[in-house]
Amino acid sequence: MFLPPIKISFIRKAIIFAPLPEWKYYSKKFEEGQHFSWLNINFKFLRGNNLLVGPVLSSPALALLIEFLKEKGVEKLLFLGWAGKSPFASIVVGELLLSEKALSLEGTSKFYFKNKKIFSTDKKFFQKISNLLREFNIFYRIGTILTVDAPQVVEKNLNDFKLQLMKVQAMDMETSALYALSNFYKIKAVALHFITDELGKLSTLRPEKMLTQTRENLFLFFRNFLENDL
Incomplete structure (x- = not known):
């Protein structure tokens, strides 16, 4: 397949x-960096051979991106997404979820692990990210997320889907692919999600309205992650 070349070696x-x-x-908070795009995905290349990427929606798009990042030697990944709260979970809309596991109901992960449905993150890396979040006074909950290709069908x-939803805190479209590919390629990766709504309930509040302070604290956390070894 044809993929446009990118002049980044590592x-x-x-x-x-x-x-x-x-x-x-x-991307605005990180003021310095080189902007470019690739397959309709935006990139910002920062000093220290670090990269910001987005937006990336769906497991297939994320898989294509991780294949590219793997070829460039990436060692560690953080992922920030939005997720819908399971109606059976105690997590609250507006909170941050740190997913240690992902339950797959999508197709991408099966290309890497044919008979596997539950994917976990690297335990040591997960603990380091968890500790770093606490250092920046960022409140979060730890849990499992359900990943699907067609969220409207579930809603x-x-x-x-009650059986699956009772096992998780929230639902998204990417995390099981993130953990499947990171396990397959030995990349350390952790997913964080803002809980922006609840499955089955209509919301007219824009998620950005409730995330102001956590977003600011996460910027400091992200900057520390990129600039220091973990």
Whole structure:
């Protein structure tokens, strides 16, 4: 397949922002860097061979990106997304979820691990990220996330997916692919999610309105992650 060339020889760390609003916010906060695009994905190359990427929605798009990052030698990844709260979970809309596991109901992960449905992050790296979040006084909850390709189907048929939703705190479209590929390629990766709504409930509040302080604290956390060894 044809892929446009990129004049970058090595990437050490990367932060992937799934939603466009998060990409816009954090790419502006990191003022210095070289902007470019690749396959309709935006990149900002920072000093120290670090990279910001976004927006990246869906497991197939994320898989293509991680394949590229792997070829460039990436060692560590952070992922920030939005997720819908499971109606059976105690997590609250507006909180931050740190996912140690992902339950897959999507197809991308199966190309890397045919018979596996639950994917975990690297335990030592996960603990380091957890500790760093606490250092920056960022409140978060630890849990499991459900990853699907068609979230509308789940939302319209919650009872059909009750068994899976009772095992998780939230649902997204990318995390199981993130953990599947990172396990496959021996890349250390952790996913964080803002809980922006609840599955099955209509919300008219823009997620950005409730995330102001946590976003600012996360910027300091992200900067520390990129500039220091973990």
